[in-house]
Amino acid sequence: MHTDHTAAIDHLLQAAIVFDRGDARRIQHLLKVHTFAALIGRLEGLDDETQYRLEAAAVLHDIGIHEAERTYGSSAGKYQELTGPRPARGLLAPLGFTAEQTDRICWLIAHHHTYTNVEGSDYQILLEADFLVNAYEDNLSADAIRSFRDRIFRTRTGIELLNASYGLQEKDFSSENAAEQLSAK
Numbered sequence: 001m002h003t004d005h006t007a008a009i010d011h012l013l014q015a016a017i018v019f020d021r022g023d024a025r026r027i028q029h030l031l032k033v034h035t036f037a038a039l040i041g042r043l044e045g046l047d048d049e050t051q052y053r054l055e056a057a058a059v060l061h062d063i064g065i066h067e068a069e070r071t072y073g074s075s076a077g078k079y080q081e082l083t084g085p086r087p088a089r090g091l092l093a094p095l096g097f098t099a100e101q102t103d104r105i106c107w108l109i110a111h112h113h114t115y116t117n118v119e120g121s122d123y124q125i126l127l128e129a130d131f132l133v134n135a136y137e138d139n140l141s142a143d144a145i146r147s148f149r150d151r152i153f154r155t156r157t158g159i160e161l162l163n164a165s166y167g168l169q170e171k172d173f174s175s176e177n178a179a180e181q182l183s184a185k
């Protein structure tokens, strides 16, 4: 990533950590999700602009959690999607993000628990990175991880990292292929 972009992400990480002051668990979470998102993006060969938006969204994806808890008494995904964009704009504004970049980052924050109509590699990779961390933090079963992988994961890198992390076998595409062949007839 361009050095200006790398510096902005560093400052954004620092600002997000300060914003989440006193909540070490969520600070650890955002650091891990950012690291996975950045790694998948680089290994998948994203262009600089998409990588930049992805990394910023990964840093800020859960920034609405505290306000969701205060306003709705819940940190459930649908509430965070509502409460995230406002504080995100406040953290992005001093760091030179354009209006277009800010809008896309806030849109990603507002959709990071929505798994339908996933368009754009920034969106896809954010979902994968968040799940790579949540599967561990929420101690999900191997069946639950495999099922999410087969429904949602699409990047080769994300699938490899998930399989390696949880000791899963390769995704089995044979049944999907059979279904595709049937529907093609």
Ligand SMILES: [Fe+2]
Pocket: 029, 033, 061, 062, 130
């Ligand atoms: Fe998250």
